[in-house]
Amino acid sequence: MVNVAILGFGTVGSGVAEVLTKNNDHIGAKVHNQVNLKYILDVRDFPGSPFADKFVHDFAVIENDPEVQIVVETIGGAKVARDFTERALRAGKSVVTSNKELVAEHGYDLLQLAKEKNVSYLFEASVGGGIPIIRPLSQCLAANELTEICGILNGTTNYILTRMIRAGLSFDAALKEAQQNGYAEADPTADIEGHDACRKICILASLAFGRHIYPRQVPTEGITGVTLADVGYADACGRKIKLLGRAIRRDDGRVCAYVAPHLVDGENPLAGVEDVFNAITVKGDAIGDVMFYGRGAGKLPTASAVVADVMDAAKHLNTRKYLDWGPGGDDVTVSPDGLESGWYVRARVDAEEVRRRFPEAGFLARPGATADETAFLTGSMTRAALDGKLSGVEVLSAFRMLEE
Amino acid sequence: MVNVAILGFGTVGSGVAEVLTKNNDHIGAKVHNQVNLKYILDVRDFPGSPFADKFVHDFAVIENDPEVQIVVETIGGAKVARDFTERALRAGKSVVTSNKELVAEHGYDLLQLAKEKNVSYLFEASVGGGIPIIRPLSQCLAANELTEICGILNGTTNYILTRMIRAGLSFDAALKEAQQNGYAEADPTADIEGHDACRKICILASLAFGRHIYPRQVPTEGITGVTLADVGYADACGRKIKLLGRAIRRDDGRVCAYVAPHLVDGENPLAGVEDVFNAITVKGDAIGDVMFYGRGAGKLPTASAVVADVMDAAKHLNTRKYLDWGPGGDDVTVSPDGLESGWYVRARVDAEEVRRRFPEAGFLARPGATADETAFLTGSMTRAALDGKLSGVEVLSAFRMLEE
Numbered sequence: 001m002v003n004v005a006i007l008g009f010g011t012v013g014s015g016v017a018e019v020l021t022k023n024n025d026h027i028g029a030k031v032h033n034q035v036n037l038k039y040i041l042d043v044r045d046f047p048g049s050p051f052a053d054k055f056v057h058d059f060a061v062i063e064n065d066p067e068v069q070i071v072v073e074t075i076g077g078a079k080v081a082r083d084f085t086e087r088a089l090r091a092g093k094s095v096v097t098s099n100k101e102l103v104a105e106h107g108y109d110l111l112q113l114a115k116e117k118n119v120s121y122l123f124e125a126s127v128g129g130g131i132p133i134i135r136p137l138s139q140c141l142a143a144n145e146l147t148e149i150c151g152i153l154n155g156t157t158n159y160i161l162t163r164m165i166r167a168g169l170s171f172d173a174a175l176k177e178a179q180q181n182g183y184a185e186a187d188p189t190a191d192i193e194g195h196d197a198c199r200k201i202c203i204l205a206s207l208a209f210g211r212h213i214y215p216r217q218v219p220t221e222g223i224t225g226v227t228l229a230d231v232g233y234a235d236a237c238g239r240k241i242k243l244l245g246r247a248i249r250r251d252d253g254r255v256c257a258y259v260a261p262h263l264v265d266g267e268n269p270l271a272g273v274e275d276v277f278n279a280i281t282v283k284g285d286a287i288g289d290v291m292f293y294g295r296g297a298g299k300l301p302t303a304s305a306v307v308a309d310v311m312d313a314a315k316h317l318n319t320r321k322y323l324d325w326g327p328g329g330d331d332v333t334v335s336p337d338g339l340e341s342g343w344y345v346r347a348r349v350d351a352e353e354v355r356r357r358f359p360e361a362g363f364l365a366r367p368g369a370t371a372d373e374t375a376f377l378t379g380s381m382t383r384a385a386l387d388g389k390l391s392g393v394e395v396l397s398a399f400r401m402l403e404e
Numbered sequence: 405m406v407n408v409a410i411l412g413f414g415t416v417g418s419g420v421a422e423v424l425t426k427n428n429d430h431i432g433a434k435v436h437n438q439v440n441l442k443y444i445l446d447v448r449d450f451p452g453s454p455f456a457d458k459f460v461h462d463f464a465v466i467e468n469d470p471e472v473q474i475v476v477e478t479i480g481g482a483k484v485a486r487d488f489t490e491r492a493l494r495a496g497k498s499v500v501t502s503n504k505e506l507v508a509e510h511g512y513d514l515l516q517l518a519k520e521k522n523v524s525y526l527f528e529a530s531v532g533g534g535i536p537i538i539r540p541l542s543q544c545l546a547a548n549e550l551t552e553i554c555g556i557l558n559g560t561t562n563y564i565l566t567r568m569i570r571a572g573l574s575f576d577a578a579l580k581e582a583q584q585n586g587y588a589e590a591d592p593t594a595d596i597e598g599h600d601a602c603r604k605i606c607i608l609a610s611l612a613f614g615r616h617i618y619p620r621q622v623p624t625e626g627i628t629g630v631t632l633a634d635v636g637y638a639d640a641c642g643r644k645i646k647l648l649g650r651a652i653r654r655d656d657g658r659v660c661a662y663v664a665p666h667l668v669d670g671e672n673p674l675a676g677v678e679d680v681f682n683a684i685t686v687k688g689d690a691i692g693d694v695m696f697y698g699r700g701a702g703k704l705p706t707a708s709a710v711v712a713d714v715m716d717a718a719k720h721l722n723t724r725k726y727l728d729w730g731p732g733g734d735d736v737t738v739s740p741d742g743l744e745s746g747w748y749v750r751a752r753v754d755a756e757e758v759r760r761r762f763p764e765a766g767f768l769a770r771p772g773a774t775a776d777e778t779a780f781l782t783g784s785m786t787r788a789a790l791d792g793k794l795s796g797v798e799v800l801s802a803f804r805m806l807e808e
Binding site: 015019022023026027030124130131132135136139140141142143144145269272284285286287288289290291292293294295298300301303304305306307308310311312 | 419423426427430431434528534535536539540543544545546547548549673676688689690691692693694695696697698699702704705707708709710711712714715716
């Protein structure tokens with residue numbers, strides 16, 4: 001029998017308890033061992049819950065119980081969660097988490113600690129909810145030299161953008177609707193400002209390129225600057241506005257990682273990813289492009305990814321799973337400012353002036369455009385070159401185009 | 405050091421040699437061990453090849469060399485390949501293959517033999533080329549009770565259908581073009597008659613539902629009956645014709661598996677999968693829908709999947725990978741004839757007669773339609789009910805609709 005403790009009985013934690021219980025026979029058969037939920041740690045009591053007899057309030061009970069071999073951390077944040085994770089690993093327990101903030105900020109240290117103690121630290125659920133991506137990246141695509149990861153990593157912002165595109169809602173109205181439907185939190189900052197997507201691209205890039213990449217190394221722009229005017233111009237040129245997290249390995253080995261809205265060509269499979277769905281494309285030298293697609297969040301999809309990791313840890317109690325990357329550092333990343341791409345620009349400037357500054361510009365029209373704005377697509381250039389050419393112009397929006 | 409032998413130096417085998425060599429440092433670092441290509445078995449000699457010194461012509465050399473721990477079988481077919489695979493497993497070597505025919509016909513027996521000898525039998529490359537699907541199914545989605553697998557599993561037929569839809573080519577012209585581009589073989593039977601897709605859905609269904617499902621248990625219809633008229637009518641109702649392999653687990657545990665052309669709604673992500681790309685959707689109780697998308701064939705994508713398995717086998721030389729299902733039998737499957745769905749029908753019949761037989765029918769129009777045919781969509785019913793209602797009518801085409 002393998003005993004499991006869950007830390008935190010919120011959305012994901014209660015989903016894990018539910019999946020572990022509901023599919024217990026099936027899970028036991030696959031693991032070749034019974035998987036037993038022994039404790040749930042929460043500050044609250046849940047007297048009416050079917051798990052009422054499992055609640056404890058003191059982490060030390062779990063830490064000091066040698067029968068507990070796997071700890072599921074669904075507390076979130078990088079403080080208490082970090083302390084409990086370190087203590088669990090030090091006590092020789094494998095830890096499974098959905099906590100992207102903790103992995104993005106301290107993944108390297110925690111993986112090193114797990115290695116020292118010969119236990120597993122697994123976090124499939126930290127990126128893409130129920131979409132399998134961490135394991136495919138680390139195992140299935142292992143034969144490839146990976147060159148780029150690019151994805152729609154946040155369901156809340158994709159829902160908002162989809163509603164702006166499909167229903168013509170303003171950003172504020174779409175955000176409100178997302179909150180009413182439970183797709184956005186009361187404080188939506190982490191989603192709409194891109195922080196959530198930033199943590200996820202950090203984890204994916206660390207795994208794909210082998211060195212820890214910290215959120216502070218990844219310039220991040222959210223979707224609060226995207227307007228219906230931009231959505232309209234994008235539509236006029238057969239493109240959709242999507243918030244993308246990207247990490248590109250340059251020939252010199254450095255990684256250019258950033259989060260920003262992009263104009264994505266309608267033919268690109270990422271353009272068809274709508275509502276709260278996520279999709280992640282991976283480019284490798286041998287494999288070409290592979291895409292993973294599914295619900296990026298939600299109680300049961302995320303819980304199912306956590307439980308798959310629990311099962312994996314249960315099958316490998318004595319042979320820790322390799323999941324590993326090297327230390328971070330300033331030499332790991334490079335600013336996206338040097339990355340060339342075509343740009344979409346909307347500015348208070350007349351077409352004649354644009355033609356003078358960008359002879360190659362393609363002009364865009366949209367229904368209801370006001371006379372004092374001009375929107376256009378530029379040729380391929382760096383951010384610095386773009387800013388130089390736009391010097392003195394009042395820029396309303398400037399987004400990269402995703403080019404294949 | 406881990407020594408590898410490749411059986412068969414065709415497209416996939418030579419790709420494996422290339423990826424193993426080109427990415428050798430990277431592979432060694434990930435495996436924590438050097439992976440060395442020791443032998444290549446082929447009946448031919450390749451004097452100019454960079455691997456010329458590795459060729460042997462007698463399998464016994466490999467079988468009897470205790471230094472060879474992993475055998476890569478890329479011979480194809482279910483005769484010689486089966487014999488060599490059994491002998492390699494009996495000799496205590498792990499076997500990695502891209503051979504879908506062998507796995508679909510004899511997977512259960514070979515997995516049992518591998519289990520007895522405590523070695524691995526891995527076949528990620530047998531389905532979806534470079535798309536990771538076998539490992540995600542067996543590991544990442546392990547916490548789910550899976551309910552359905554549905555996919556575009558054959559790149560050749562998807563290319564032909566795409567060219568019919570996009571360029572208006574007839575089936576024969578599109579097939580010819582596919583052959584000229586190297587996407588279809590000189591004898592395209594296995595692809596266009598659906599046999600290749602059938603083998604793949606057998607492997608996926610066996611893994612997902614836990615019992616071996618044999619190709620003979622899976623009714624299979626290819627795309628030779630799809631005409632430009634059908635493509636036109638599908639387009640008129642916002643749908644695309646796609647060859648799908650499906651396996652649905654019924655509540656009584658039996659599996660309904662089949663291969664046939666379907667009309668897929670334009671909003672379904674499968675509708676957007678074009679050219680030689682493959683996509684596989686998996687439904688689970690916890691996870692909802694997840695889709696895997698990428699190049700389903702090709703030398704390097706397939707080789708990269710084989711090499712990922714080689715790396716996995718190399719990391720688990722002493723702890724065999726679980727990859728397992730139970731024996732087959734007549735009680736495992738159930739005919740798709742009892743499966744209800746809406747149908748697309750094109751027949752030599754007038755609209756009045758159709759209205760009499762199918763009061764719910766939705767009629768379709770297309771440019772260039774001839775007066776003697778009528779095309780329509782029916783309500784949900786079984787194949788038997790459809791055939792009954794169409795009794796005495798000359799049916800030109802009848803395809804299921806994929807309903808969400």
